[in-house]
Amino acid sequence: MAEFLQFVFSGLTVGAIYALVALGFTLIYNASRVVNFAQGEFVMIGGVATAVLHTAGLPLLVAAAGAVAIAGLAGFLLHQFAIKPARDASIAALIIITMGASLLLRGLTQLVVDKQIHSIPAFSGEATIEVLGATLQPQTLWVIGGSIVVLAMLQFLLNRTLVGQALQAVAANPLAARLVGIKVSAMLALAFVISAVIGGVGGVLVTPITLTRYDVGTVLALKGFSAAMVGGMGSPLGAVIGGLFVGLLESFGAGYVSSTYKDAVAVIAMLVVLMVAPRGLIGHRSAERV
Amino acid sequence: MKKQVRYAIAAALVAATSIAITPAQAEIRIGAIFSVTGPAAFLGEPERRTVELYVDRINTAGGVNGEKIKLIAYDDGADANKARLLAQRLIDDDKVVAIIGSTLTGPSLAIGSVASEAKIPVMALGGGVPIAEPVKPWVFKVGHTDRMICQKIFGELQARKLTKIGLVAGTDAFGNSMRNECLKQAKTHDITIVVDERHGPQDSDITPQLTNVRSAAGLQAVVHTGFGETATIFARNYRQLGITVPLYESAGVAAPNYIKLTGAAAEGVRLPAPAVLVYDQLAKDDSQYKVVTDYAKAYQAKYNEPASQFGGFAYDALHMLVMTYQKNKTTDPAKTRETLEAIGPYVGVTGTFNFSAKDHLGLDLSSFRMVEVSGGSFRLKN
Numbered sequence: 001m002a003e004f005l006q007f008v009f010s011g012l013t014v015g016a017i018y019a020l021v022a023l024g025f026t027l028i029y030n031a032s033r034v035v036n037f038a039q040g041e042f043v044m045i046g047g048v049a050t051a052v053l054h055t056a057g058l059p060l061l062v063a064a065a066g067a068v069a070i071a072g073l074a075g076f077l078l079h080q081f082a083i084k085p086a087r088d089a090s091i092a093a094l095i096i097i098t099m100g101a102s103l104l105l106r107g108l109t110q111l112v113v114d115k116q117i118h119s120i121p122a123f124s125g126e127a128t129i130e131v132l133g134a135t136l137q138p139q140t141l142w143v144i145g146g147s148i149v150v151l152a153m154l155q156f157l158l159n160r161t162l163v164g165q166a167l168q169a170v171a172a173n174p175l176a177a178r179l180v181g182i183k184v185s186a187m188l189a190l191a192f193v194i195s196a197v198i199g200g201v202g203g204v205l206v207t208p209i210t211l212t213r214y215d216v217g218t219v220l221a222l223k224g225f226s227a228a229m230v231g232g233m234g235s236p237l238g239a240v241i242g243g244l245f246v247g248l249l250e251s252f253g254a255g256y257v258s259s260t261y262k263d264a265v266a267v268i269a270m271l272v273v274l275m276v277a278p279r280g281l282i283g284h285r286s287a288e289r290v
Numbered sequence: 291m292k293k294q295v296r297y298a299i300a301a302a303l304v305a306a307t308s309i310a311i312t313p314a315q316a317e318i319r320i321g322a323i324f325s326v327t328g329p330a331a332f333l334g335e336p337e338r339r340t341v342e343l344y345v346d347r348i349n350t351a352g353g354v355n356g357e358k359i360k361l362i363a364y365d366d367g368a369d370a371n372k373a374r375l376l377a378q379r380l381i382d383d384d385k386v387v388a389i390i391g392s393t394l395t396g397p398s399l400a401i402g403s404v405a406s407e408a409k410i411p412v413m414a415l416g417g418g419v420p421i422a423e424p425v426k427p428w429v430f431k432v433g434h435t436d437r438m439i440c441q442k443i444f445g446e447l448q449a450r451k452l453t454k455i456g457l458v459a460g461t462d463a464f465g466n467s468m469r470n471e472c473l474k475q476a477k478t479h480d481i482t483i484v485v486d487e488r489h490g491p492q493d494s495d496i497t498p499q500l501t502n503v504r505s506a507a508g509l510q511a512v513v514h515t516g517f518g519e520t521a522t523i524f525a526r527n528y529r530q531l532g533i534t535v536p537l538y539e540s541a542g543v544a545a546p547n548y549i550k551l552t553g554a555a556a557e558g559v560r561l562p563a564p565a566v567l568v569y570d571q572l573a574k575d576d577s578q579y580k581v582v583t584d585y586a587k588a589y590q591a592k593y594n595e596p597a598s599q600f601g602g603f604a605y606d607a608l609h610m611l612v613m614t615y616q617k618n619k620t621t622d623p624a625k626t627r628e629t630l631e632a633i634g635p636y637v638g639v640t641g642t643f644n645f646s647a648k649d650h651l652g653l654d655l656s657s658f659r660m661v662e663v664s665g666g667s668f669r670l671k672n
Contacts, residue, residue, distance in 0.1 A: 255498035
């Protein structure tokens with residue numbers, strides 16, 4: 001029983017990290033149908049910048065706020081200088097642009113900061129929480145809490161506000177959106193900034209567990225992308241459920257099946273899910289909104 | 291008349307080129323390839339810096355046999371194909387008499403095959419045993435191997451009568467290679483591996499694997515192929531699960547940054563480490579005392595960061611070459627190769643080298659020191 005619970009805790013820890021990364025994909029996808037492969041770099045910037053500013057002597061909270069602002073600025077610049085000039089390009093071309101942007105951000109961090117591993121202290125200390133013989137790092141609760149807060153805010157933004165409706169309208173039909181008076185370019189810029197901020201917040205929350213370095217974005221983006229696909233791309237709730245699902249799969253795979261084939265277990269399970277439900281666990285049932 | 295002018299110009303050109311060439315022959319051209327960018331950048335950077343620092347020092351002190359060393363250094367970005375091309379360029383265009391490099395095993399093997407064909411000696415810095423086994427006449431390996439890490443750890447485990455161990459290895463190249471060596475060495479050291487687990491090189495939580503390790507019957511110690519951020523996560527998860535048996539890490543964590551990142555969870559971790567990591571704790575009569583202390587201080591003074599074992603490999607590669615040139619009074623590659631095979635004992639930063647025709651590794655286990663993390667720093671155990 002203690003073993004089972006430990007695997008669950010591990011799955012939740014890893015899953016919450018994936019969920020937080022996956023949440024960053026949803027807004028840009030909802031506004032443009034583009035999967036932003038620089039999302040992992042926003043997470044990296046959040047972590048690395050916090051570590052650097054904190055080491056330089058700023059209090060953790062100020063350093064974190066600064067790092068999130070830097071991530072948001074990176075998102076804005078990415079839109080202004082890479083996405084906006086190519087706004088008439090196909091979605092595939094835009095996705096490739098985001099891949100290029102991720103390389104650029106990684107290279108810049110390597111030059112401006114360094115190639116070393118960085119860490120920041122856990123928010124509530126390192127003393128582990130024990131439940132029925134299984135243990136949990138307190139930071140995990142911060143990550144899970146962060147995912148829930150971001151999820152709630154995204155749900156509210158997308159479904160209950162005019163801005164959220166406008167974002168979805170831009171994705172559904174840019175021309176029609178423009179005709180009814182929505183500033184398409186401003187909406188997209190907003191989506192990039194908010195996504196980058198979500199990534200930055202995620203970076204701040206997960207770094208005490210995962211540590212960070214200029215090149216961690218790739219793996220995080222890949223795992224977050226799988227989580228988002230499994231949950232249903234574009235749905236904030238799907239991102240969280242997908243993240244936890246992938247995390248638990250990896251944990252049970254490593255614990256009960258074989259740690260050598262842990263990643264294979266997770267990938268196979270994801271393939272099965274996508275074959276049974278191609279739109280993900282919480283995917284939109286209707287393909288087109290009319 | 292016109293013809294005479296042409297001849298004159300031609301003659302002048304020939305004279306000019308021969309003047310330009312002559313000084314170039316009065317220098318020792320040594321090639322170097324390191325992985326200064328890419329995933330091994332944190333290893334390749336101190337290697338390049340060390341060689342640059344000491345080539346400068348040697349030249350300032352008058353060079354070797356009155357000739358200055360000309361260092362031609364390239365970056366392979368941890369790519370074996372690139373390393374092969376660069377080695378070809380060093381030999382064909384730069385006309386070097388020896389090559390130092392590269393940082394990783396793959397690129398080192400690639401350079402070795404190119405240089406062997408051209409009969410140019412290579413001082414390889416990669417960690418893998420295949421670089422020097424079987425022996426390739428023109429390739430010398432400078433540095434520790436993962437086999438030595440396993441031997442050193444298992445030697446101490448035997449002495450402490452801890453023979454039932456858990457082995458946890460990363461699925462990266464270093465983890466795979468060290469795991470294979472440890473599995474082989476376990477047999478000859480009477481070590482029983484009661485649990486054998488793996489983790490990904492970028493996993494953020496290793497508690498499921500460690501839960502299985504914890505519940506293994508008769509567990510007396512754990513050996514981990516630690517490297518990079520997973521070594522820190524591993525130690526934290528180890529303490530989180532309350533595992534109390536001794537934890538042995540690989541030499542891959544032998545850097546101050548490991549303790550800084552891991553904090554209290556690193557306390558009590560033991561690992562085989564190079565002398566340079568604990569240079570300030572070496573006994574004054576230690577054979578490596580002088581060379582290690584001098585190097586550590588010089589590097590720290592020049593670059594304002596602590597010296598590493600990897601820089602030490604590069605230091606030894608350069609100095610062994612210089613030593614043979616001084617002995618031979620020539621840089622003839624064939625003579626260099628012969629002298630290198632009889633160089634022992636050369637006491638360097640890495641350890642005491644004794645190359646021979648049958649052994650191009652030349653290091654024994656005394657080059658590793660067992661250290662323990664205690665009170666936030668590495669303490670020498672033996």
